[in-house]
Amino acid sequence: MTLLMEARDLRRHYPVGGGLFGRKGLVKAVDGVSFRLAAGRTLAIVGESGSGKSTIARMATVMEPPTGGELFIDGKPTANADATGRRNLRLAVQMVFQNPYGSLNPRKTVGSILMEPLAINKRGNRAEREAAARAMMAKVGLRQDQFGRYPHMFSGGQRQRIAIARALMLNPRVVVADEPVSALDVSIQAQVLNLMMDLQEELGLAYLFISHDLSVVRHIADEVLVLYLGRPVEQAAKADIFARPRHPYTQALLAATPSVDPAQRQRTTPVRGELPSPLNPPPGCAFASRCPHAQPRCTADMPALRQVGAALVACHFAETVG
Amino acid sequence: MSASTDTAVAVPSALRLFWRSFAENRGAVVGLAIMLLLIVVAALADVTAPHSPIEQFRDHFLTPPSWSPGGTSAFLLGTDDVGRDIFARLIYGARLSLVIGLSVVALSLGAGTVLGLTTAFAGGIVDTVIMRLMDILLVFPSLLLAIVIVAILGPSLTNAMIAVAIVALPNYTRLARASALSEMSRDYVTASRSAGASTLRLMFSAVLPNCTAPLIVQASLGFSSAILDAAALGFLGLGAQPPTPEWGTMLAGALQYYQRAWWVLTFPGVSILVTVLAFNLFGDGLRDALDPKLKR
Numbered sequence: 342m343t344l345l346m347e348a349r350d351l352r353r354h355y356p357v358g359g360g361l362f363g364r365k366g367l368v369k370a371v372d373g374v375s376f377r378l379a380a381g382r383t384l385a386i387v388g389e390s391g392s393g394k395s396t397i398a399r400m401a402t403v404m405e406p407p408t409g410g411e412l413f414i415d416g417k418p419t420a421n422a423d424a425t426g427r428r429n430l431r432l433a434v435q436m437v438f439q440n441p442y443g444s445l446n447p448r449k450t451v452g453s454i455l456m457e458p459l460a461i462n463k464r465g466n467r468a469e470r471e472a473a474a475r476a477m478m479a480k481v482g483l484r485q486d487q488f489g490r491y492p493h494m495f496s497g498g499q500r501q502r503i504a505i506a507r508a509l510m511l512n513p514r515v516v517v518a519d520e521p522v523s524a525l526d527v528s529i530q531a532q533v534l535n536l537m538m539d540l541q542e543e544l545g546l547a548y549l550f551i552s553h554d555l556s557v558v559r560h561i562a563d564e565v566l567v568l569y570l571g572r573p574v575e576q577a578a579k580a581d582i583f584a585r586p587r588h589p590y591t592q593a594l595l596a597a598t599p600s601v602d603p604a605q606r607q608r609t610t611p612v613r614g615e616l617p618s619p620l621n622p623p624p625g626c627a628f629a630s631r632c633p634h635a636q637p638r639c640t641a642d643m644p645a646l647r648q649v650g651a652a653l654v655a656c657h658f659a660e661t662v663g
Numbered sequence: 664m665s666a667s668t669d670t671a672v673a674v675p676s677a678l679r680l681f682w683r684s685f686a687e688n689r690g691a692v693v694g695l696a697i698m699l700l701l702i703v704v705a706a707l708a709d710v711t712a713p714h715s716p717i718e719q720f721r722d723h724f725l726t727p728p729s730w731s732p733g734g735t736s737a738f739l740l741g742t743d744d745v746g747r748d749i750f751a752r753l754i755y756g757a758r759l760s761l762v763i764g765l766s767v768v769a770l771s772l773g774a775g776t777v778l779g780l781t782t783a784f785a786g787g788i789v790d791t792v793i794m795r796l797m798d799i800l801l802v803f804p805s806l807l808l809a810i811v812i813v814a815i816l817g818p819s820l821t822n823a824m825i826a827v828a829i830v831a832l833p834n835y836t837r838l839a840r841a842s843a844l845s846e847m848s849r850d851y852v853t854a855s856r857s858a859g860a861s862t863l864r865l866m867f868s869a870v871l872p873n874c875t876a877p878l879i880v881q882a883s884l885g886f887s888s889a890i891l892d893a894a895a896l897g898f899l900g901l902g903a904q905p906p907t908p909e910w911g912t913m914l915a916g917a918l919q920y921y922q923r924a925w926w927v928l929t930f931p932g933v934s935i936l937v938t939v940l941a942f943n944l945f946g947d948g949l950r951d952a953l954d955p956k957l958k959r
Contacts, residue, residue: 402857403857431857432857435854435858439850440850443849443850443851444849444850446869446872457860461855461858461859461860461864462858507858510858511858511859
């Protein structure tokens with residue numbers, strides 16, 4: 342299997358504040374994330390708001406350079422690439438956004454939205470571009486007579502189909518999907534997810550799927566990476582992580598997923614409190630202040646990501662807690 | 664679904680669609696009609712005007728309009744204090760006013776949009792320098808600043824237009840920058856960038872078309888204030904020089920006769936009012952028609 346994207350110890354830190362008299366701070370939005378993504382596979386990145394999911398998306402699409410670590414796209418390093426090199430790397434990774442109402446230019450027709458990526462990169466003449474756009478519309482389940490329509494004439498699910506079609510126009514190897522279904526109705530979510538899975542099978546795409554919805558992740562992912570305050574806390578194959586979550590945070594996330602079947606509902610105390618401030622993170626394990634299993638050691642030492650069974654877990658007591 | 668609906672329902676041409684939504688707004692159509700009338704009359708001033716705008720009829724100082732007692736049919740709207748035909752002066756004045764409005768708006772809108780987009784995209788030091796310069800321009804009362812600029816450049820109609828355009832510049836720059844900033848954070852701009860679009864393409868193909876609505880409205884309002892400001896400069900002897908039949912200058916020159924001869928003051932004033940109103944109505948309709956979000 343071809344390795345399409347590899348992140349090694351990826352970091353992104355933002356300096357904040359300062360001003361005239363203020364003290365400068367450093368927000369570690371992403372701090373040491375590693376993953377490998379192969380063709381035809383889906384890696385889900387899971388975490389709550391502020392955990393660094395979208396920062397990873399921006400780095401993966403080469404919109405922002407990482408402040409530390411290395412990112413390889415299709416075997417090529419993104420660091421030290423000049424403007425043209427970055428532009429070419431960018432083309433291999435396209436993005437599907439969360440909000441289908443903001444991700445389509447309201448002044449362009451569906452046809453010109455789909456043809457724009459080809460026009461920018463001077464691929465084919467106008468007739469060929471139009472043919473490619475129409476073929477892509479058929480592929481994502483849009484009707485041919487919708488070619489000349491504007492985005493505001495479509496429903497959320499249809500718009501997301503247009504957004505997916507646009508992302509695929511340049512034949513990318515990797516698609517970064519930043520919560521692509523969280524703005525949609527549940528019934529439409531399944532349609533869009535199934536469309537994405539069909540396209541993955543047909544085109545051999547790799548998905549970097551960002552979500553906070555575990556039921557969606559269970560549907561689409563092959564591998565899951567759980568983020569907490571910019572650091573990975575657990576990384577494992579989907580089957581492993583759903584069958585046996587080892588980190589207390591993963592356990593809490595799974596317990597918080599609503600279930601129709603009362604027997605399926607786990608009885609765990611819900612996680613209290615908020616994510617600690619990324620400006621002033623606690624010295625030990627970032628989750629310690631909210632963890633039901635916290636020990637004195639947890640607030641002193643930061644746990645490293647280590648192999649426990651089939652998973653990578655960052656918890657001192659992964660063996661006993663899991 | 665049958666096969667016939669599948670094969671492209673005829674999409675009406677863009678111009679037709681535009682006209683259809685523009686025509687829904689009656690006020691805008693009235694505005695457009697008045698504008699067209701003004702433009703035709705002004706363009707054909709040599710044919711439509713009954714007299715020369717600067718010819719003085721020594722026997723007819725302050726003749727009232729033709730329908731009031733003492734008026735003659737030779738001077739439809741009467742004559743001014745030196746015996747010039749007001750109707751002819753208004754027609755030639757329409758020419759001047761339209762040129763003033765158009766050139767001022769074109770200058771300040773063009774420069775302001777480019778400056779605003781540049782600051783929005785460049786950010787950092789470029790943004791700070793340009794926007795602080797605009798703030799400095801805004802600090803001065805607009806007429807005072809225009810007077811200073813004309814005083815530097817020398818009094819003439821062209822310099823007055825340049826001065827008014829500079830005074831109006833910060834409005835367009837700030838407006839363009841603000842709408843560009845809010846559009847730039849939208850995902851479709853990111854999508855375009857990740858498809859490899861250059862900064863210039865992002866500026867003019869993705870962001871600018873979505874910023875036009877407030878700029879068009881500002882331009883239609885700016886058209887009227889440009890005419891007024893140029894008139895004010897004319898009044899102070901810094902704009903159009905006599906005997907140029909500029910509406911604002913006519914208004915200013917007639918100020919001392921307003922109790923004796925109402926027509927000297929009324930007709931230039933009404934002309935300015937109607938022109939300004941027409942452009943505002945037209946601008947409103949244009950905005951509604953250009954915005955696909957408001958289309959049914």
